[in-house]
Structure formats: C-alpha cells, structure tokens
Amino acid sequence: xxKLIVSALSLMLIGAAIAxxxxxxxxxxxTVLYMHGVNPTGEQDxxxxxxxxxxxxxxxxTEPAAGNxxxxxxxxxxxxxxxxxxxxxxxxxxxxxxxxxxxxxxLKVNFASxxxxxxxxxxxxxxxxxxxxAYVEPAQEIEVTVPAGANEVEAVFKxxxxxxxxxxxxxxxxxxxxxxRVLYDSADYPTSLTFKCxxxxxxxxx
Numbered sequence: 001x002x003k004l005i006v007s008a009l010s011l012m013l014i015g016a017a018i019a020x021x022x023x024x025x026x027x028x029x030x031t032v033l034y035m036h037g038v039n040p041t042g043e044q045d046x047x048x049x050x051x052x053x054x055x056x057x058x059x060x061x062t063e064p065a066a067g068n069x070x071x072x073x074x075x076x077x078x079x080x081x082x083x084x085x086x087x088x089x090x091x092x093x094x095x096x097x098x099x100x101x102x103x104x105x106x107l108k109v110n111f112a113s114x115x116x117x118x119x120x121x122x123x124x125x126x127x128x129x130x131x132x133x134a135y136v137e138p139a140q141e142i143e144v145t146v147p148a149g150a151n152e153v154e155a156v157f158k159x160x161x162x163x164x165x166x167x168x169x170x171x172x173x174x175x176x177x178x179x180x181r182v183l184y185d186s187a188d189y190p191t192s193l194t195f196k197c198x199x200x201x202x203x204x205x206x
Contacts, residue, residue, distance in 0.1 A: 028196035033059040035184040042072025046088035056087040059095035069186035085128040090173035097164040099205035105157040105195035113180025124164035
C-alpha cells in the first residue's frame with residue numbers, strides 16, 4: 001500500500017513539474033514579420049508570379065539588410081480589388097505562421113505617396129488570387145491615412161483572434177485615386193507586421 005501511495009505522489013510531482021512548461025508554451029509570444037521581395041520592384045515580382053508561378057512576395061522574421069529599399073505601387077485602378085491577394089497589381093506578402101494571433105497586430109508601412117487613404121487587409125490560410133465569386137473576405141480590413149511625402153505609417157488590425165495553420169497574407173491597395181508606392185526590405189525602410197501569437201506547438205509561431 002505504501003508503495004502505491006509513493007508512486008502516486010511521484011506521478012503528481014512529475015505532473016506538477018511538467019505543467020508550468022506546458023502552460024508557458026501556450027502564452028502569446030511577440031512576433032515580427034518583415035516584408036521582403038526578390039526584385040527591386042514588386043511589379044517585377046508580380047510578373048514573375050503570373051508568368052512562372054513563383055511564390056508571392058514573402059514576410060518572415062529575418063530583419064532586412066542595409067541597402068536601397070524595394071518598392072511597389074499600390075494604385076492600379078484597372079485591376080480587380082475583389083481578390084484575396086493579387087501580387088501582379090498590389091503589394092501582397094505571404095508568411096508562414098502556425099498558431100493563433102491574438103489582440104492587436106500593428107502594420108508599419110513605409111510610404112512614398114501623395115496624401116490620401118489606402119486599404120490594408122489580412123487573411124489566414126487563404127489561397128492567393130481568389131477573385132470575384134471565389135473572393136474570401138479578409139479576417140479584417142482597415143483604412144490607413146497616408147500623409148504626403150516619405151513616411152512610416154502605423155496601422156492597427158484590432159482585437160484579432162486569427163488562427164493560422166499554415167500562413168497569413170497581407171495586402172495593401174487603393175482604388176487608384178491616390179498615387180504612391182510602398183517601400184520595404186531595407187534596414188532604413190523595414191515595413192513589418194508585429195503581433196502576439198499563441199504557438200500551435202513549440203515556443204514560436206513563425
């Protein structure tokens with residue numbers, strides 16, 4: 001009987017020792033994804049995506065290096081805005097995320113623009129270029145006020161509870177009335193998305 005009691009107590013102590021680690025792994029962790037491109041302009045990356053089925057522009061946890069920024073226009077009135085990501089026309093980045101984004105997610109975007117308003121969208125686990133009848137509504141869409149000139153602008157997706165099993169996607173666009181470009185993938189122009197995320201497993205989401 002004593003042996004059974006000792007064994008039970010031992011299992012309880014082991015469980016207590018393991019439990020804090022399991023709980024800690026489920027706490028939200030701060031994650032910063034930086035926007036990257038392959039070519040100097042996102043337009044060229046978009047052409048490559050369309051012609052050669054290359055992946056869209058990416059975002060990951062790697063901070064951009066020094067050098068000239070890459071750029072892309074977000075103002076193409078002839079293209080369809082009812083698409084879940086359209087790399088040919090609008091800045092669209094896809095990053096690997098496995099976890100649940102909770103709370104606010106802050107988008108820091110470097111613009112060279114005339115004054116006006118642009119739209120930012122975020123999705124999870126959504127196929128790029130789902131258009132018209134296949135259009136997937138974003139998890140959240142926000143309007144961003146952009147001042148004239150070269151500026152870093154913060155925009156916030158508020159109160160998210162966004163589960164991503166594979167990826168998240170961010171798109172920036174306007175109806176073509178406001179001419180301007182997004183600058184990214186440079187230490188001086190580190191366009192990024194910052195959020196807290198509960199990992200599906202391990203201690204990080206990306």
